[in-house]
Amino acid sequence: MNLNVTMIAQAVTFFVFIWFCKTLIWPHLIRALEARQKQIADGLAAGEEGRQSLERAAKDADAAIAQARGRASEIVAQAEKRASQMIEEAKTTAKVEGERLVAGAKAEIEQEVSRAKEMLRTQVATLAVAGAEQILKREVDAKAHADMLAAVQRQL
Amino acid sequence: MAAGQELTPTSYIGHHLTNRTVSLGDGPFWTLHLDTFLTAVALGVIGFGLLWWVVRGATAGVPNKRQAFVEMLIEFVDDQVKGIFHGNRAFVGPLALTVFVWVLLMNSMDFIPVDLAAAFSSNVLQQHEWKPVPTSDVNTTFALALSVWLLMLFYNVKVKGIGGWTHELFCTPFGGNPLLWIFNFLFNLVEYISKPLSHSLRLYGNIYAGEIIFLLLWMWAATGLVGSVFGGVLALGWAIFHILIVILQAYIFMMLTAVYMAMAHESH
Numbered sequence: 157m158n159l160n161v162t163m164i165a166q167a168v169t170f171f172v173f174i175w176f177c178k179t180l181i182w183p184h185l186i187r188a189l190e191a192r193q194k195q196i197a198d199g200l201a202a203g204e205e206g207r208q209s210l211e212r213a214a215k216d217a218d219a220a221i222a223q224a225r226g227r228a229s230e231i232v233a234q235a236e237k238r239a240s241q242m243i244e245e246a247k248t249t250a251k252v253e254g255e256r257l258v259a260g261a262k263a264e265i266e267q268e269v270s271r272a273k274e275m276l277r278t279q280v281a282t283l284a285v286a287g288a289e290q291i292l293k294r295e296v297d298a299k300a301h302a303d304m305l306a307a308v309q310r311q312l
Numbered sequence: 313m314a315a316g317q318e319l320t321p322t323s324y325i326g327h328h329l330t331n332r333t334v335s336l337g338d339g340p341f342w343t344l345h346l347d348t349f350l351t352a353v354a355l356g357v358i359g360f361g362l363l364w365w366v367v368r369g370a371t372a373g374v375p376n377k378r379q380a381f382v383e384m385l386i387e388f389v390d391d392q393v394k395g396i397f398h399g400n401r402a403f404v405g406p407l408a409l410t411v412f413v414w415v416l417l418m419n420s421m422d423f424i425p426v427d428l429a430a431a432f433s434s435n436v437l438q439q440h441e442w443k444p445v446p447t448s449d450v451n452t453t454f455a456l457a458l459s460v461w462l463l464m465l466f467y468n469v470k471v472k473g474i475g476g477w478t479h480e481l482f483c484t485p486f487g488g489n490p491l492l493w494i495f496n497f498l499f500n501l502v503e504y505i506s507k508p509l510s511h512s513l514r515l516y517g518n519i520y521a522g523e524i525i526f527l528l529l530w531m532w533a534a535t536g537l538v539g540s541v542f543g544g545v546l547a548l549g550w551a552i553f554h555i556l557i558v559i560l561q562a563y564i565f566m567m568l569t570a571v572y573m574a575m576a577h578e579s580h
Contacts, residue, residue: 166455
């Protein structure tokens with residue numbers, strides 16, 4: 157155990173190494189570590205943010221789907237209503253048209269009937285004249301009796 | 313081993329525990345232990361140079377293995393200091409790192425078998441009586457402990473002021489009663505004297521004792537085949553156990569440094 161100038165030399169060396177560590181080693185690495193810490197913290201925060209926005213987006217999507225579903229069912233209901241309306245309308249139109257056709261047909265039939273009656277009348281008059289000719293066995297002046305025949309015809 | 317000398321246990325141990333000295337002036341104080349000084353400087357330059365080389369290219373991104381190792385070391389030191397020292401670690405952190413790395417490297421020189429180290433120093437460095445373990449020189453441990461001690465005094469004054477520190481010297485730990493001032497002061501005096509002594513001698517004693525045990529085992533190893541086998545096996549066992557001591561002593565030295573600095577920064 158002999159203390160001598162070695163101690164002072166070692167102490168000076170020690171302080172030089174402390175200075176070296178303090179200025180050239182420690183701050184650099186601590187800075188790198190802190191920067192990495194910040195990076196990791198930022199990354200985690202961004203992840204959390206992403207997760208939250210995903211949640212929000214899922215909620216929004218659900219809402220949009222629900223809205224769309226409501227709208228779709230509304231449209232379907234409207235369409236059904238419209239379809240039944242159209243069917244009703246078509247039924248009504250068809251009924252009216254049918255009635256109109258029936259009415260037309262009836263009118264035509266009546267016309268035909270009256271025409272046939274007219275024809276019958278003419279033929280009956282002719283037959284009556286022919287019959288009368290036969291009965292009288294003589295020639296009758298058709299012209300002279302035309303007024304009478306027309307009167308008969310009108311009475312039929 | 314100087315030629316013509318008879319090999320006795322005393323001379324062997326004495327030979328390996330003698331420092332290579334250079335006289336820088338008159339009187340025994342101006343003797344420099346060249347081996348202690350140069351080995352310590354070389355170890356420091358290599359150790360801190362390596363750290364600097366790695367740290368210089370440090371990235372905040374994904375670190376490579378080299379950087380991860382240095383980060384582990386520095387974070388370990390920082391964590392230890394954080395647990396003891398509450399405040400800005402811009403100085404105490406690097407101080408603890410310096411102490412830990414340097415003491416660890418100097419202690420680790422103990423692992424090199426003494427005769428191998430001697431062969432290297434005498435044949436390659438052309439230096440005889442080159443003691444390779446700087447921390448087994450009491451000058452080194454006292455230099456470290458007294459430097460820490462001076463830093464402790466400096467920060468005591470800087471943080472608390474002369475008045476605050478004086479007040480602490482006289483009024484703690486027993487109380488501020490004037491009757492107790494002298495007891496407080498004596499108590500603190502003993503504490504301030506014992507701090508650097510225990511700090512330095514703990515490290516010195518452990519490493520010096522470890523070295524002596526190695527020397528005894530190597531000496532045994534030189535006595536014959538049985539001695540070689542047993543000496544070698546026991547030296548291996550001791551070296552493995554010594555790994556614990558080397559690291560533990562470096563760790564304790566660092567922790568005490570942090571504790572003393574924390575005590576200097578905290579008011580009672």
